[in-house]
Amino acid sequence: MDSKLQLVDMQHVTERGWVHSALAQLAQEAARSADTHLLKLTFPGFHGIDFYFKDEAAHPSGSLKHRLARSLFLYALCNGRLRGGQAVVDASSGSTAISEAWFARLLGLSFTAVMPACTAPGKIRDVQALGGTCDLVDEPAQVHARAAEHAARGACHLDQFGLAERATDWRGNNNIAESIIGQLTLEAESEPAWIVCGVGTGGTSATIGRYLRYRRLHTKLCVAEPTGSSYVHGWRKRDAKAVASQPTLIEGIGRPRVEPGFIFDVVDKVKEVPDAASVAGAWLLEDLLGHRYGGSSGTNLVACLQLAAAMRARGERGSIVSLLCDRGERYAQTLFNHDWLAAHRIDRAPWDAALRDSLASGHTPVPQ
Numbered sequence: 001m002d003s004k005l006q007l008v009d010m011q012h013v014t015e016r017g018w019v020h021s022a023l024a025q026l027a028q029e030a031a032r033s034a035d036t037h038l039l040k041l042t043f044p045g046f047h048g049i050d051f052y053f054k055d056e057a058a059h060p061s062g063s064l065k066h067r068l069a070r071s072l073f074l075y076a077l078c079n080g081r082l083r084g085g086q087a088v089v090d091a092s093s094g095s096t097a098i099s100e101a102w103f104a105r106l107l108g109l110s111f112t113a114v115m116p117a118c119t120a121p122g123k124i125r126d127v128q129a130l131g132g133t134c135d136l137v138d139e140p141a142q143v144h145a146r147a148a149e150h151a152a153r154g155a156c157h158l159d160q161f162g163l164a165e166r167a168t169d170w171r172g173n174n175n176i177a178e179s180i181i182g183q184l185t186l187e188a189e190s191e192p193a194w195i196v197c198g199v200g201t202g203g204t205s206a207t208i209g210r211y212l213r214y215r216r217l218h219t220k221l222c223v224a225e226p227t228g229s230s231y232v233h234g235w236r237k238r239d240a241k242a243v244a245s246q247p248t249l250i251e252g253i254g255r256p257r258v259e260p261g262f263i264f265d266v267v268d269k270v271k272e273v274p275d276a277a278s279v280a281g282a283w284l285l286e287d288l289l290g291h292r293y294g295g296s297s298g299t300n301l302v303a304c305l306q307l308a309a310a311m312r313a314r315g316e317r318g319s320i321v322s323l324l325c326d327r328g329e330r331y332a333q334t335l336f337n338h339d340w341l342a343a344h345r346i347d348r349a350p351w352d353a354a355l356r357d358s359l360a361s362g363h364t365p366v367p368q
Contacts (some may be wrong), residue, residue: 003104017200018084019077022107026074029106031358033060038183038321041288046308046360048317050189055324056178057293061102062095062126063326067176067335068168068203069099070157073107075167085246089114089150090158091143093122093251094328095294096201100158112155114147116140119250122152122330141256164203165261170210177211180321193311193318196222196251196271196303198296198325202261204294209266220268227272234258235270249334249344250295250326271303277365278302278333280351282328292328293333300325302365305355309364 005234036058039047041051060229062319065220071112072090076082087102089112090097112125117136119232134151137143144161151157153170168175177195195212197204209221225231234242240258248254283300285291298321309319340347350367358365 013271019082022082022084023074023076024078025102025106026070029103030070033066033311035179035183038180039289039324040187043359043362045358045360046312047362049188049308049311050319051304051308052184052187052192052319052321053297053324053329054176054181054183054321055291056176057297057324057327058293059099061099061130061368062330063099063146063203064176064323064324065096065099065326066102068096068160068201069103069158071099071167071169071203072160072163073103074157075163079193082172084115085109087112087155088151088158090160091115091147091157092160093140093200094119094127094330095252095328096160097132097134098123098126098130100160101127101130108174112150114143114150116143120331123251126330128330152209160201160203161259161260161261163207164201164265167273168203168207170207173213175207176204176207176323181211181215181217182339184319184321187319189317189319191217192219192321193316194220194304194307196224196307196320196322197212197298198299198323199223199225199229199262200252200296202263204261204323205265205267206219206261210265221266222269222271222303223267224271224273224299224306225252226278226299227274228252230256230258230274231262232270234262235264235267237262249301249346250278252294253296260355269307271306273299273302274351276346276348277351277355277367279341279346280348280355282335283348284352284355285324286328289324292331292336294326294328294331295322296325297323297328302351302355305365306360309358309362312362 058064059074111132228245278299281301354365
């Protein structure tokens with residue numbers, strides 16, 4: 001055999017061996033990880049309607065993006081895009097980056113997160129604590145282009161926004177939808193009326209919406225988004241070129257443009273939630289559950305109450321399931337900081353009163 005061909009063949013065997021080892025490590029990590037809890041709450045104003053919150057913040061990397069990050073690494077490995085010793089990069093506002101940094105460290109790979117400079121300091125510190133590097137971009141819309149620059153220099157671009165809706169097996173394999181439905185098996189309402197989630201990359205809503213149809217369930221999917229987000233406009237008009245009509249302070253959702261993973265046709269309803277309501281919702285969750293969760297979890301809570309109020313008005317019974325997306329400690333200097341809220345002119349008091357009144361009365365939360 002020609003010596004050059006023999007060397008190429010040996011390199012191929014070595015690379016395949018590393019890929020097999022990496023896949024084994026990811027499988028071992030998944031086997032070690034317990035499923036996240038599904039927490040049940042009932043409220044005086046909503047007799048006959050149960051609320052369930054899936055605590056995705058309990059993952060080792062602290063958010064629901066732990067599932068996505070594992071799937072993105074698996075997707076890159078199994079498609080031959082990721083090799084041993086190769087640098088890894090992705091564009092992220094925080095939670096996905098933290099989870100990707102966690103898995104990169106597990107596999108012994110360097111990782112760079114391209115993040116908007118306005119990302120919560122706690123998230124930046126978490127990426128760095130896991131050995132990752134943060135490339136901060138002043139203009140949030142430019143994170144994709146900056147990640148592409150890293151990829152052009154040889155890094156493997158995990159591309160959460162481009163691949164989220166296909167990297168996860170929506171038919172099962174312990175995805176978040178299968179986990180939720182399985183955990184409800186022994187409940188009084190084993191098939192919920194609604195599942196509520198936000199849209200960051202589009203992967204979670206696509207997975208849940210597809211799975212509900214695949215299982216032939218009557219459960220409907222509601223997307224909870226900041227007021228004026230690109231998803232809101234895109235979903236209403238089925239417009240893949242829609243852009244946000246206003247910015248949001250809620251990290252992880254409310255994308256400024258429609259992303260490739262936004263699958264509109266699997267979503268039954270979209271609820272717009274003002275930032276002040278999301279912040280009030282996040283603070284209220286701490287009182288209800290004893291732990292802090294991020295702004296997108298607050299967004300979900302507000303949408304759940306809006307849906308429940310409509311169910312109550314129609315005389316319907318049932319259950320609503322939503323997600324607790326990430327740990328609130330990451331927002332200690334932003335959403336849970338009085339000075340930061342004042343600087344951004346966020347007054348959560350009217351919405352706090354409205355949400356608490358909704359819990360007691362069963363009415364749609366409307367601030368005075």
